Amino acid sequence: xxxxxxxxxxxxxxxxxxxxxxxxxxxxxxxxxxxxxxxxxxxxxxxxxxxxxxxxxxxxxxxxxxxxxxxxxxxxxxxxxxxxxxxxxxxxxxxxxxxxxxxxxxxxxxxxxxxxxxxxxxxxxxxxxxxxxxxxxxxxxxxxxxxxxxxxxxxxxxxxxxxxxxxxxxxxxxxxxxxxxxxxxxxxxxxxxxxxxxxxxxxxxxxxxxxxxxxxxxxxxxxxxxxxxxxxxxxxxxxxxxxxxxxxxxxxxxxxxxxxxxxxxxxxxxxxxxxxxxxxxxxx
Numbered sequence: 080x081x082x083x084x085x086x087x088x089x090x091x092x093x094x095x096x097x098x099x100x101x102x103x104x105x106x107x108x109x110x111x112x113x114x115x116x117x118x119x120x121x122x123x124x125x126x127x128x129x130x131x132x133x134x135x136x137x138x139x140x141x142x143x144x145x146x147x148x149x150x151x152x153x154x155x156x157x158x159x160x161x162x163x164x165x166x167x168x169x170x171x172x173x174x175x176x177x178x179x180x181x182x183x184x185x186x187x188x189x190x191x192x193x194x195x196x197x198x199x200x201x202x203x204x205x206x207x208x209x210x211x212x213x214x215x216x217x218x219x220x221x222x223x224x225x226x227x228x229x230x231x232x233x234x235x236x237x238x239x240x241x242x243x244x245x246x247x248x249x250x251x252x253x254x255x256x257x258x259x260x261x262x263x264x265x266x267x268x269x270x271x272x273x274x275x276x277x278x279x280x281x282x283x284x285x286x287x288x289x290x291x292x293x294x295x296x297x298x299x300x301x302x303x304x305x306x307x308x309x310x311x312x313x314x315x316x317x318x319x320x321x322x323x324x325x326x327x328x329x330x331x332x333x334x335x336x337x338x339x340x341x342x343x344x345x346x347x348x349x350x351x352x353x354x355x356x357x358x359x360x361x362x363x
Contacts (some may be wrong), residue, residue, distance in 0.1 A: 080271055080295035085124060085282040092116045092179035093124050098342050101172060101189040102215075102334025103165065104327045105196055107157050108147040109134075110164050113331035114172070114186065116179075117339040121346040123270060123281040125335075126177070128294060128328055131164045137290050140325050158199050165191070165203045173209050188338035190215040192330065193255055201253040214255035215334060220262070221316055222309030227259055229311070240340050240349060256341065263333045264302070265315045266346075270336075271298070279346055281332075294328050301326035 087093055096116035104111040113128040132146040139145075148160035155163060169189065176183040193200045193214035204212050220226055227243045230236075235246035241262040247254055270281030283291055301324045304315040319326060 080283070080299050081291055082287075083271055083275070083280075083282045084285045084287060084289055084291070085275070086286055087124065087126070087284050089284045090127055090177060091284065092126060092177045092184055093118075094180045095122070096124060096179065096184075098339055098344055099126075099177060099184050099186045100335045100338035100342070101186045102331045102338065103168065103189070103191045104330045104334075105161060105165065105192050105200060106141060106327070107161070108141055108144050108149075109327075110148070110161070110168060111327035111331055112168060112172075113328060113335055114177075115332070115335035115339070116177075116184075117342075117344050119344055120278045121270070121336075121339065121344055121349075122278055123336065123339070125281070125283045125294075125332065127284070128331065131168050138293055141327070158196065161196055162199050162203055165200065166206060169203065169207050169209070169212060173207065173211060187211055188213070188342050190256065190334045190338050192217070192334070193253065197253050197255075214253055215258055215337070216255055217258045217260040217330070217333075219317060220259045220314070222307040222311060222314040224309075224311065226311055227257075240345070242337050242340060256337070258333070258337050260333060261304075261314055261316055263337055264317045264329070265304070267329075267332050267336055268298075296324065297326055297328035298332065300324060301329055 093116060095118050097119055098117040101114045110131040114126050116124040116126050132151045134144060134146055148164045152160040152163045172186060176185060189212045191200050191214055194216050200214055227238060227241055230238055232238050233246060237244040241259040243257045267281060270279055273280040302317050302319050304317045307314055307316050
C-alpha cells in the first residue's frame, strides 16, 4: 500500500478519472472519511482522507484520540456531537469543487455508514437535502449464503454488483444500500495489488515521501481472510484480527468503491447481478 503512490497532489483528480465518490464511517469519538476518483474501468485513486475532528498528528488510534467530537462540540451529547460533525463534513464536501485538468468535478455519490447510528445519519441526510447522500450497511455474505446476484428482485428494489437497495416501505427502516463487504474488501485489495497503469489499479495521492503509514495500517494490517467453499461457490471471508486494530479507512475505501459501482463504473468483464440472473435462467 505504501508503494502505491501516483504522484498526484492531495485533492487533485487525475485527468482520466470521471467519477468522484466519498464514504464516511461513523463512531462516537471520530468520523473517518475518504474520497476517491474513478475511471470508468474501475481504476481508482484515493485523493483525500481524514478524520473529524482532524487529529493533527500522523500516528493515532481511535482509542487514544485526544481531539474528539464531544470536545469539538462542547455541551452536546454523543448523538448531538455526531450530528454536528457529520453535518459539517457533508456540507463542506458536497459543495467542494475538485480540480481535474482544466475542469472541475463534484462528489456524485456519498455513502454514510448507518450500522451504528441510523437515526442520526438519516436526520443529517434530511437536513442536507442532497440526492448524492445515501445511508449504507455492510454485511459479509458467506459462502453458505445466497449471493446478492441470486436475489429475486421485488418492486421498489435495486440489485447491483454485490450491493442491494431493499424496499423499506412499512418496515420502519431508513432507505439504505446493503453492501457485501466480503466481496468488496477482496475487490479493493486486488486493486491495490494491481500494477500501476494496469486497468483496475487503485493508488494513493502523493509520492514515496508522503506519509500514508496509518492509512496503510488500516488497509493491510487490520483484517485477514480465509477462502471458504460452500453451496454458492468460493468466497474470501474477512474478519478483524483478534487484537481489533482500527480498520476504519479500510471501510471507507470499500464504501467509495461501492459508491462508484452505484454510479455505473464497471471493471473489465463485469456482469451485473440482474444480467447474471437472466443468463442463469436462460441456461436452465
